[in-house]
Amino acid sequence: MKHKNNVIQHKQFAFKTDSVNEDGTFSGYGSVFGNVDSYGEIVAPGAFKESIAAIKASGDPLPALWQHRWAEPIGGYDLLEEDERGLKVEGWLLTGQIPRAAEAHALMKHRVVKGLSIGYYVLEDSWNEKDRIRTLTKLDLQEISIVTFPANVEAQVESVKSILAQGNLPTLSQFEDFLRESGYSKSQATIIASKGLKELLSRSESGGKKSDALTALRNFQLSK
Incomplete structure (x- = not known):
């Protein structure tokens, strides 16, 4: 399954x-x-x-x-x-x-x-x-x-970190909530997630390297 x-x-x-x-x-x-x-x-x-x-x-x-x-x-x-x-x-x-x-x-x-x-x-x-x-x-x-x-169960910031630690990508909605809790406005979170993570998810699903997407997201967290 x-x-x-x-x-x-x-x-x-x-x-x-x-x-x-x-x-x-x-x-x-x-x-x-x-x-x-x-x-x-x-x-x-x-x-x-x-x-x-x-x-x-x-x-x-x-x-x-x-x-x-x-x-x-x-x-x-x-x-x-x-x-x-x-x-x-x-x-x-x-x-x-x-x-x-x-x-x-x-x-x-x-x-x-x-x-x-x-x-x-x-x-x-x-x-x-x-x-x-x-x-x-x-x-x-x-x-x-x-x-x-x-x-x-937990703040989205911790939830997304946990997902990344397991070597997986968060959903678009999870990442938007993560951005909101990181201090971005709703409109900013929507734009960043839709323009950034959406593209990474699309690349991953179409055969791109998931590791590249994970690295980009982890670097984003470290920059906050």
Whole structure:
């Protein structure tokens, strides 16, 4: 299965307190269709269809992680399905076996921790140049985490640095957010990203050297 950029990405959503039960079970939406998020992205209906089928065929539950930490699974999910709103999930925490799961459950019940966040790879997407919106049409779902904030896991500056450290290129929207947090105005970030990174991404996809693009971006960071 070919992943675009080979970079796992995250999206987060809030859930309601009354969807967290005393026995450690909970429900909510791992993703909502049709809304434009802070990355300028939309998840399209059907984006999870193939991934859900593959997870069901495996016979194993999708992991519930703590704060996207791969070394800290705290439960899993029995139900994964798409409805008219988005990706509906029902999960459970191993509160009697894993101390971190019990801690997460207590924090969820008291609304201190109130987010669900999906970890996924992009398989297929489309880009609307006019509206500058990226539509995610097929995703490879890897996990759904319990997270503290129903917002970005980390500042875009650190996110882009992490992507570069792995030898990959950020998406156009990720780089624009990176520029904004680096001090550029929205219009400046749009121009720099569209004229600079877009060209680098195009060259990389058409057979150009990714190493040249990575070097250019790393040099840009050092100059800031």
